[in-house]
Amino acid sequence: MSGGLIFVIEIIGLITLCSILGSILRKKGRGGGFVWLGPVLYLLGYFAGLVVEGFVAGMNNVEVNMDVESVYGIAGEVIGALLSIGIVAALPAKSLMCPSCGGGFIPSPGSKTPTFCPHCQTELQVSGKMVYETGKPPDTEDN
Numbered sequence: 001m002s003g004g005l006i007f008v009i010e011i012i013g014l015i016t017l018c019s020i021l022g023s024i025l026r027k028k029g030r031g032g033g034f035v036w037l038g039p040v041l042y043l044l045g046y047f048a049g050l051v052v053e054g055f056v057a058g059m060n061n062v063e064v065n066m067d068v069e070s071v072y073g074i075a076g077e078v079i080g081a082l083l084s085i086g087i088v089a090a091l092p093a094k095s096l097m098c099p100s101c102g103g104g105f106i107p108s109p110g111s112k113t114p115t116f117c118p119h120c121q122t123e124l125q126v127s128g129k130m131v132y133e134t135g136k137p138p139d140t141e142d143n
């Protein structure tokens with residue numbers, strides 16, 4: 001395998017990993033703050049793979065073989081990537097407070113679309129950590 005091809009595959013893998021982490025975080029109502037876990041654990045996994053390879057080569061009293069080294073490095077990256085997905089998947093969903101009834105809710109992905117409170121059905125606009133009331137359900141209007 002050529003190094004250039006491995007590099008391209010790794011970049012595609014990293015972008016895919018970040019998009020997977022981003023979509024999990026959006027579903028949980030969290031920002032992209034934890035997406036960095038992906039590349040960090042990916043790189044840590046790579047170096048951990050090289051360290052393990054060094055130990056294995058030392059125990060077997062053989063020279064470090066570059067092909068074997070990249071296999072260990074890639075195995076470490078895959079473990080790091082899976083670990084980052086596991087950590088992000090285990091994060092609790094972040095709920096916001098409805099200004100109308102005080103109930104907690106998880107905003108729908110994409111803050112542009114209005115969200116309805118699951119408790120009182122008030123139409124809410126979420127902007128970052130701020131929640132605005134944009135409409136009242138017909139049954140709570142005072143007429």
Ligand SMILES: [Zn+2]
Pocket residue numbers: 098099100101102103117118119120121122
């Ligand atoms: Zn509410």
